[in-house]
Every structure is written in C-alpha cells, then in structure tokens.
Amino acid sequence: MSLQLRSLVRKNGELELSLVPVAIPAPEPDEVVIRVEASPINPSDLGLLFGAADMSTARQSGTPDNPVVTASIPEGLMRSMAGRLDQSMPVGNEGAGVVVGAGAADEAQALLGRTVAVFGGAMYSQHRCIKTAQCLPLPEGATPAEGASCFVNPLTSLGMVETMRREGHTALVHTAAASNLGQMLNRICIADKVGLVNIVRTRQQEDLLRDLGASHVCNSSAPTFLRDLTEALVATGATLAFDAIGGGKLAGQILACMEAALTRSATEYSRYGSTTHKQVYIYGGLDTGPTVLNRGFGFAWGVGGWLLWPFLHKIGPAAAQKLRERVVAELKTTFASHYTKEISLAEALRLEEIAVYGRRATGEKYLINPNRGVAATDTPPR
Amino acid sequence: MSLQLRSLVRKNGELELSLVPVAIPAPEPDEVVIRVEASPINPSDLGLLFGAADMSTARQSGTPDNPVVTASIPEGLMRSMAGRLDQSMPVGNEGAGVVVGAGAADEAQALLGRTVAVFGGAMYSQHRCIKTAQCLPLPEGATPAEGASCFVNPLTSLGMVETMRREGHTALVHTAAASNLGQMLNRICIADKVGLVNIVRTRQQEDLLRDLGASHVCNSSAPTFLRDLTEALVATGATLAFDAIGGGKLAGQILACMEAALTRSATEYSRYGSTTHKQVYIYGGLDTGPTVLNRGFGFAWGVGGWLLWPFLHKIGPAAAQKLRERVVAELKTTFASHYTKEISLAEALRLEEIAVYGRRATGEKYLINPNRGVAATDTPPR
Numbered sequence: 001m002s003l004q005l006r007s008l009v010r011k012n013g014e015l016e017l018s019l020v021p022v023a024i025p026a027p028e029p030d031e032v033v034i035r036v037e038a039s040p041i042n043p044s045d046l047g048l049l050f051g052a053a054d055m056s057t058a059r060q061s062g063t064p065d066n067p068v069v070t071a072s073i074p075e076g077l078m079r080s081m082a083g084r085l086d087q088s089m090p091v092g093n094e095g096a097g098v099v100v101g102a103g104a105a106d107e108a109q110a111l112l113g114r115t116v117a118v119f120g121g122a123m124y125s126q127h128r129c130i131k132t133a134q135c136l137p138l139p140e141g142a143t144p145a146e147g148a149s150c151f152v153n154p155l156t157s158l159g160m161v162e163t164m165r166r167e168g169h170t171a172l173v174h175t176a177a178a179s180n181l182g183q184m185l186n187r188i189c190i191a192d193k194v195g196l197v198n199i200v201r202t203r204q205q206e207d208l209l210r211d212l213g214a215s216h217v218c219n220s221s222a223p224t225f226l227r228d229l230t231e232a233l234v235a236t237g238a239t240l241a242f243d244a245i246g247g248g249k250l251a252g253q254i255l256a257c258m259e260a261a262l263t264r265s266a267t268e269y270s271r272y273g274s275t276t277h278k279q280v281y282i283y284g285g286l287d288t289g290p291t292v293l294n295r296g297f298g299f300a301w302g303v304g305g306w307l308l309w310p311f312l313h314k315i316g317p318a319a320a321q322k323l324r325e326r327v328v329a330e331l332k333t334t335f336a337s338h339y340t341k342e343i344s345l346a347e348a349l350r351l352e353e354i355a356v357y358g359r360r361a362t363g364e365k366y367l368i369n370p371n372r373g374v375a376a377t378d379t380p381p382r
Numbered sequence: 383m384s385l386q387l388r389s390l391v392r393k394n395g396e397l398e399l400s401l402v403p404v405a406i407p408a409p410e411p412d413e414v415v416i417r418v419e420a421s422p423i424n425p426s427d428l429g430l431l432f433g434a435a436d437m438s439t440a441r442q443s444g445t446p447d448n449p450v451v452t453a454s455i456p457e458g459l460m461r462s463m464a465g466r467l468d469q470s471m472p473v474g475n476e477g478a479g480v481v482v483g484a485g486a487a488d489e490a491q492a493l494l495g496r497t498v499a500v501f502g503g504a505m506y507s508q509h510r511c512i513k514t515a516q517c518l519p520l521p522e523g524a525t526p527a528e529g530a531s532c533f534v535n536p537l538t539s540l541g542m543v544e545t546m547r548r549e550g551h552t553a554l555v556h557t558a559a560a561s562n563l564g565q566m567l568n569r570i571c572i573a574d575k576v577g578l579v580n581i582v583r584t585r586q587q588e589d590l591l592r593d594l595g596a597s598h599v600c601n602s603s604a605p606t607f608l609r610d611l612t613e614a615l616v617a618t619g620a621t622l623a624f625d626a627i628g629g630g631k632l633a634g635q636i637l638a639c640m641e642a643a644l645t646r647s648a649t650e651y652s653r654y655g656s657t658t659h660k661q662v663y664i665y666g667g668l669d670t671g672p673t674v675l676n677r678g679f680g681f682a683w684g685v686g687g688w689l690l691w692p693f694l695h696k697i698g699p700a701a702a703q704k705l706r707e708r709v710v711a712e713l714k715t716t717f718a719s720h721y722t723k724e725i726s727l728a729e730a731l732r733l734e735e736i737a738v739y740g741r742r743a744t745g746e747k748y749l750i751n752p753n754r755g756v757a758a759t760d761t762p763p764r
Binding site: 080083246247252263270272275282283285288290291292293294295296298299300301302303304305306307310 | 462465628629634645652654657664665667670672673674675676677678680681682683684685686687688689692
C-alpha cells in the first residue's frame with residue numbers, strides 16, 4: 001500500500017484533507033511506477049488543495065501518522081466548488097522521483113532506476129503510475145529535489161519570454177519578482193538580453209534581485225514606486241507585464257506608468273492616448289481581491305488571464321519541446337529552485353506547516369517528499 | 383468670417399470654451415468648403431471639449447452671441463492635460479453640410495452643391511475646408527441632419543460585428559444598449575441574424591429595445607440581472623462584449639456570467655475554469671470611475687480598450703470601404719439617428735444645455751447646427 005494526500009469538499013461546506021492508502025497499480029506496458037521523492041507546493045496547487053476554504057478555521061484531528069484537517073468554506077463561495085463536491089481529489093501538479101517499476105515496453109524498461117520528473121497531477125503520493133511519454137528523464141546526477149520543479153516555473157518563465165516575442169513586445173515587467181519563478185525569469189532575461197522590470201514588495205527582495213544581477217527592481221512599497229517604475233519602463237521600453245498578484249491596483253498602475261513612459265516623448269496631444277498596445281497578463285492570484293483599474297491609460301491596452309497549458313497548446317508540440325529541452329539543459333543553473341523546507345505527507349497536514357506554506361509568501365517555498373522517513377527498501381518495487 | 387467652437391486648457395488649471403471668428407480658407411485644388419449644418423455631440427467629443435474639467439464648476443461670461451464658459455480642472459488631473467496646454471483646440475469629430483466652395487480639381491467641382499458627410503474634426507465650425515477624399519457624398523434627398531452621424535456610431539456598430547467574426551465569437555453583448563449606437567447595433571444584428579444581448583439601465587430602455595425587436599434585453603437595475611444575463615448568454619452563446627460604460631463592476635459581471643453560462647454544462651471540475659476565451663472591450667467611459675473586476679471567471683478572459691480608428695486601420699482600406707458603403711446604403715434605416723435637440727454654436731455654450739448634453743445620458747443626444755439661425759445666403763460661397 002502507498003499513501004496519497006487527498007482533498008475533499010463536502011456538500012455541507014467542509015473541506016477535509018487526509019492521507020488515503022491506495023494500492024500501487026501494476027503498470028501497463030507503456031507505464032512506469034515512480035517512487036515520488038520531491039514535489040513542490042506551488043500556488044497553483046493550493047487552489048485545488050484548499051478549495052475555497054477559509055484556512056483560518058482549520059482544525060486538526062486524526063493521529064500524528066494519519067492526520068486529518070478540516071476547514072470551513074464560506075457559504076458564498078460554495079457555488080465555485082460545485083464541480084468537485086464529494087469527490088476525493090489527489091493533489092500535486094509536478095514532482096520527481098525514481099522509477100521503481102516498469103511495464104513490458106522497451107521505453108518503460110529503459111527508465112527503470114532512472115530519476116524522472118513528471119507533470120501529471122496526484123504527485124503528493126508515495127507512488128505514481130504514469131505513461132513513459134510523460135516522464136522527463138533527468139540528467140545523470142540530478143536528484144529528485146533538483147528536478148521537482150521542472151515544469152510549472154521553468155516553462156512559465158520561458159513562456160513569458162516566448163509570449164513577449166510572439167506578441168511583438170521587446171521587454172517585460174514581472175510582479176512578485178523575487179519568487180523562484182521570478183528568479184528564473186531574471187536569469188533567462190539576463191542570458192537572452194531581454195529588458196526586465198522586476199516589481200517586488202520589500203527591501204530584502206529588492207536586494208536579493210540586485211544581488212542576482214537584476215538591472216531594474218522597483219519596490220511597490222516605496223513612496224517613489226510609480227516614478228521608479230516609469231523610469232524603468234522608459235529605460236526598457238517594456239509594454240508587456242506578467243502579474244502573479246491579480247488583485248488590487250497594481251495591474252492598472254503598471255498600465256498607467258507604461259502610458260506615461262510612452263507619451264513622455266509625444267509631441268502632439270492625443271485624447272485617446274498612445275497607440276502602442278500595453279498588456280498585462282494575470283497568471284496568478286496571490287491577492288484574490290478584485291482587480292481595480294483606474295483607466296487613465298488610453299484605449300490601447302489589455303488585461304487578461306494567462307495560463308501555461310493553453311499557451312503550450314497554442315505554440316504546438318515542437319515549440320513546447322524546445323522549451324522543455326532548455327529546462328533539462330539548464331536544470332542546475334537557470335532553472336534551479338530553492339526550498340525553505342522539506343516535509344513529509346503527514347507534516348503537510350500539520351496546522352503549523354499549513355500556516356506557513358498557505359501564506360503564498362515569496363521566499364517560503366515548501367517541498368513535499370512523500371517518502372521522507374520511509375526507507376527506500378520498504379517500498380516493494382515491482 | 384466664420385465661427386468655430388474652441389476648447390482651451392490653460393496652465394493655471396482653467397478650461398475655457400469660446401467661439402472664435404476664423405477666416406474661411408480658400409480651398410486647394412483637391413479641397414472643398416462645407417457649410418456645416420449638422421454635427422452630433424458624441425461622448426467621444428466631450429473628452430476633447432471638456433478635458434478633465436469639473437463641469438459643475440462651470441461659469442458663464444461674455445455675451446449671448448459670444449458666450450464664454452470657464453471651468454476648473456482638479457489639480458490631480460492636470461497631468462493628463464499636459465499635451466494640450468495653452469492650445470486653442472477646435473472640436474467636433476463628424477458632421478454633414480453642403481459644399482459651398484470647391485477647388486479647381488474635377489472631383490472638387492463635382493461636389494459643389496452636394497450634401498456630404500465628413501469625419502474630419504473641427505466640425506463645430508460654420509465652415510470646414512477639407513480634402514474631397516474625406517467627403518462621403520450622401521444619397522439624393524438626404525439632409526445634413528440625416529447624414530451627421532455617418533461615421534462614429536455606424537462604423538463602430540459595424541466594427542463590433544466585424545470584430546466578433548474576426549476573433550471567432552458568434553454572438554455579442556452590448557452595454558448602454560438603448561443609445562443611438564445600440565439601436566443601430568440591434569438593427570444590424572437582427573438583419574445579420576447575430577445573437578445580441580442588450581444591457582440597459584432602466585425599464586423604459588428595456589421597453590424601447592423590445593419594441594425595436596430585440597430578443598434579449600437585460601436590465602442591470604433589476605434584482606434578477608445576473609440571472610437574466612446568464613440565461614441570455616446561455617441562449618446566445620455570446621463570449622464577446624462591448625462596454626461603453628467602463629467604470630464599475632459591469633465588465634467583470636459580464637465575464638462572470640459568461641463563465642457561468644459556459645460551465646453550466648461542464649461535466650468535469652476544472653479549477654482553472656472554462657477554456658473558452660471570454661472578452662470585454664471597453665470602447666467608452668460613460669462611468670469614468672475605476673473598472674473593478676472580481677475575477678471569478680477562470681483564466682481564459684480579457685478586458686481591453688477598443689477604438690474605431692485603430693480597428694479600421696487594422697482591417698485595411700478595402701474592408702473599411704465596404705463598411706462605409708453599407709452605411710450610405712442603409713442611412714435612413716439601419717443607421718438612422720435620433721436627436722433630442724438641435725442647437726446653435728452659441729447655444730452649445732449655455733450652461734443649461736451643457737448640463738444636459740454633458741451628462742452623457744442615453745436618450746439625450748444633441749445635434750449642433752453651426753449655421754442655425756444664419757440665412758444660407760449670408761455665407762459667401764467662393
């Protein structure tokens with residue numbers, strides 16, 4: 001048997017998180033069984049994990065080895081949960097581990113003993129059975145922890161630069177820029193000589209990014225923020241931003257500063273503003289409050305959602321494969337991730353840990369090792 | 383001499399509206415002089431006319447024949463006026479009149495005596511000298527008043543349907559739908575069999591549109607608004623909206639109802655929402671307050687600005703010409719405009735009239751006749 005973390009939203013408005021024993025499936029010929037040893041807790045995982053629950057109401061029950069967490073979902077938000085009611089859902093978008101079982105096909109057998117990364121969902125599990133085609137074999141010597149975040153952050157940051165090129169922009173703005181993803185984007189932009197304006201919220205994050213070689217770092221808590229941002233936009237010519245925050249005034253402030261940067265050199269008054277298109281893509285929801293746009297930036301603007309998977313679908317398999325190859329080639333440099341803590345599945349259900357990783361705070365990145373504390377030989381490979 | 387309405391923003395934060403006598407220019411060979419007899423006050427004219435002034439501070443001076451209006455611009459808004467400081471600007475995007483003077487070229491001479499419509503700016507003038515290529519000759523028997531609004535509303539409403547087709551949508555939502563523009567769009571959609579969801583703010587507007595044959599009319603003041611809108615979106619499948627209002631929660635409500643309509647039939651839970659792209663284009667600013675988006679509509683969405691002229695530029699001259707030809711062909715039917723009042727240039731500067739047309743209220747559409755009360759023979763043709 002193997003443990004799997006599950007999230008269940010009940011009709012009565014209660015969220016329940018628990019560990020469920022599941023049988024290790026026998027792989028089909030083209031499948032392998034992975035002993036998962038590293039899976040990050042990304043903001044995109046928290047949505048499925050917590051649903052719309054108010055985690056300040058979280059209560060602990062069960063035993064230390066078999067903990068159960070329950071929390072209440074505000075009544076007004078239950079409508080958004082309609083599609084998942086009473087379904088016990090596995091969690092964890094991506095991760096890495098060692099192939100401990102393989103189907104009869106050559107491609108499957110060839111992976112036995114290899115460390116592979118997977119974007120497959122249900123990665124907060126001790127074992128995961130999956131098609132060989134979904135496995136990304138890691139280079140010799142790479143650990144599961146090093147390969148745990150091979151997909152979401154690396155492909156998202158590469159996707160931002162790719163979107164910039166495809167939509168005719170020449171430089172980028174990024175918010176929550178000190179995150180793992182932001183650090184990757186910073187390294188990509190330095191390597192590719194792409195202008196990048198990093199927006200952060202604290203002085204420490206500012207220092208961190210400057211230490212990492214960032215040329216333009218604007219602190220949204222500083223009284224000079226709008227002026228600093230406008231100057232950075234003049235310097236880079238950025239007319240495209242990716243915003244992880246979503247709520248509040250920031251997206252509109254970015255558009256307004258872009259407009260100010262564009263019209264600074266204008267010689268003729270245009271009541272409709274600059275004709276250059278300014279775009280903000282919201283790709284996260286660190287602030288789930290409303291997006292407030294004070295439209296003082298003309299009519300050549302757009303704000304919209306951006307998601308990695310529709311983007312990869314749009315660019316097609318060949319272009320997506322090129323991005324994946326770059327991730328593997330630069331796994332320990334450009335795409336290196338840092339975690340503040342490694343926890344087991346049971347530890348992931350401790351209230352004191354939830355209080356930390358649930359904050360979605362930059363610099364508090366957790367890695368789940370579902371086999372932490374389990375001797376590798378305890379797991380019967382097939 | 384000929385009178386022209388002017389708008390001037392002074393460095394000291396004062397707006398001044400006045401009538402300025404200007405010489406009637408001698409036309410170049412390829413130009414004509416038009417005696418302007420009809421020019422609408424569109425919302426898009428008010429931006430240039432009033433600038434950022436707070437018109438509740440408007441004061442009257444001058445004489446009845448030569449009135450002057452002054453108003454104060456809030457200090458915080460002066461930055462947006464930087465491009466037009468101390469420039470006396472003519473106003474009036476579009477209009478129609480009779481050609482009373484012509485240059486030597488055959489095309490110019492051929493227009494002598496014809497009633498033509500023009501989109502050329504500076505139409506709140508008794509005379510307007512303009513290239514023949516910019517003149518749209520009206521059909522025999524059409525009056526200047528009938529041709530005054532040949533461009534902005536007709537081409538905008540046609541542009542909405544064209545945008546819908548080009549961006550892969552199959553039906554439309556329109557706000558402030560009882561306006562002249564909204565009525566045109568309603569007639570186009572009925573003729574072209576395009577599903578249209580009309581959003582209005584009063585019961586009277588609801589009745590008006592239903593009397594005009596509209597199938598889907600939703601009143602945003604009704605307690606059942608969100609439910610009504612969702613049902614209309616299910617019925618039409620509309621995933622594109624054009625919003626004249628801009629401020630407030632409406633754009634976000636439209637996206638949320640579109641998402642609810644799209645996911646109603648979903649069988650599987652998706653934490654990222656529907657993958658169908660939902661778009662709202664803001665093409666006006668009847669509410670200049672902030673746009674507030676309560677993002678509960680997944681990640682496949684966009685909100686952006688939309689303007690007629692960049693759109694016409696994008697589709698190219700041949701496609702734009704086809705739209706213009708349809709306007710002329712259906713001038714008295716599909717593209718008929720209704721005005722509540724015709725006023726002279728001097729009357730346009732009366733505070734009591736400004737109080738009415740400055741409200742940007744649906745159903746209060748004014749037409750300026752710069753030659754009202756002036757005998758046609760008083761104007762020396764050349």
